Amino acid sequence: xxxxxxxxxxxxxxxxxxxxxCTYQTSGFNGLFWYQQHAGEAPTxxxxxxxxxxEEKGRFSSFLSRSKGYSYLLLKELQMKDSAxxxxxxxxxxxxxxxxxxxxxxxxx
Amino acid sequence: DAxxxxxxRNRITKTGKRIMLECSQxxxxxxxxxxxxxxxxxxxxxxxxxxxKDINKGEISDGYSVSRQAQAxxxxxxxxxxxxxxxxxxxxxxxxxxxxxxxxxxxxxLTVL
Numbered sequence: 001x002x003x004x005x006x007x008x009x010x011x012x013x014x015x016x017x018x019x020x021x022c023t024y025q026t027s028g029f030n031g032l033f034w035y036q037q038h039a040g041e042a043p044t045x046x047x048x049x050x051x052x053x054x055e056e057k058g059r060f061s062s063f064l065s066r067s068k069g070y071s072y073l074l075l076k077e078l079q080m081k082d083s084a085x086x087x088x089x090x091x092x093x094x095x096x097x098x099x100x101x102x103x104x105x106x107x108x109x
Numbered sequence: 110d111a112x113x114x115x116x117x118r119n120r121i122t123k124t125g126k127r128i129m130l131e132c133s134q135x136x137x138x139x140x141x142x143x144x145x146x147x148x149x150x151x152x153x154x155x156x157x158x159x160x161x162k163d164i165n166k167g168e169i170s171d172g173y174s175v176s177r178q179a180q181a182x183x184x185x186x187x188x189x190x191x192x193x194x195x196x197x198x199x200x201x202x203x204x205x206x207x208x209x210x211x212x213x214x215x216x217x218x219l220t221v222l
Contacts, residue, residue, distance in 0.1 A: 008149070019184075031208060041201060042213035043152070087151060091209055095159070096167070097142070101151035 004100035006088050011106045020073045020103045028093025034073045035087040083107045112136045113214040121220045128187045130217050132200030140203045143181040145196040175191045
């Protein structure tokens with residue numbers, strides 16, 4: 001069956017680094033997305049990983065291990081505006097997108 | 110102008126009423142999706158459509174129906190609304206040539222009393 005797991009909530013301090021993990025078991029695998037969603041707003045795209053390894057994009061990086069069914073999103077130099085939910089989503093072999101329940105990240109000053 | 114629009118943005122209705130949520134896009138994407146979001150449950154896929162003649166059920170299609178009127182329009186209907194359909198509903202589009210990155214509309218907040 002399909003299962004995507006990520007922590008429900010995390011707290012970090014402004015200026016620090018935080019890693020949000022995601023594990024998945026799905027019917028086939030095309031790639032893995034990370035989205036950011038501020039409260040009451042629509043999700044916005046952060047990253048997409050197809051191959052194993054680390055993809056860096058400014059303060060945000062995303063890692064994928066296909067053999068382990070594991071990904072993480074790394075946020076550096078945290079800012080207050082990074083307080084949001086972070087959604088892990090998998091594109092399955094039939095191109096259907098399945099989302100995890102999201103990780104709510106709280107940033108403390 | 111927004112690329113993906115949803116109407117209405119907010120709706121309060123009563124149990125048993127028929128409700129239609131509409132989604133329009135100007136991105137020229139063939140693929141469109143409807144999701145619902147409940148607190149703590151992430152996004153759940155209701156229906157998706159890969160072109161005008163293609164409609165597929167998602168994870169939670171019971172109690173919902175859809176219509177793909179044109180490439181740019183994808184409507185979600187609740188034939189007889191019930192209180193546990195109270196949620197935030199998002200429409201999204203994607204382009205398979207761009208990894209199917211989802212572009213979301215602003216959402217419709219639906220309350221069923």
